[in-house]
Amino acid sequence: MAELGKTIIGLGFILVALGVVILVAGRFGLPFGRLPGDIQWRSRSGNTQFYFPLATSIILSILFSLVMWLLRNFRR
Missing domain, CATH: 1.20.5 (Single alpha-helices involved in coiled-coils or other helix-helix interfaces)
Known part of the structure; x- marks a missing residue:
């Protein structure tokens, strides 16, 4: 059960990092999605x-x- 918790936390960190990348791309005017x-x-x-x-x-x-x-x- 502890391994599942670690996996979920790891996926959460990956999602947060992806969100930060998308926000930074938007601030610099990168056409991410276009x-x-x-x-x-x-x-x-x-x-x-x-x-x-x-x-x-x-x-x-x-x-x-x-x-x-x-x-x-x-x-x-």
Whole structure:
């Protein structure tokens, strides 16, 4: 049970760090979530809108994979 608690605390720290990164990116005007490659479509009437952050998702996936790889290698 203690291991589960440590895991939840670790995930909490990761979420806090991610929140800080997003806040800092917004303050410096980085277009996080509005990158080239993100798909955005609006209907002509303006009632329907579709947004899929493809480039942002790929970058987040690469960063998450890198963090997990580093954590796994440092735990050994």
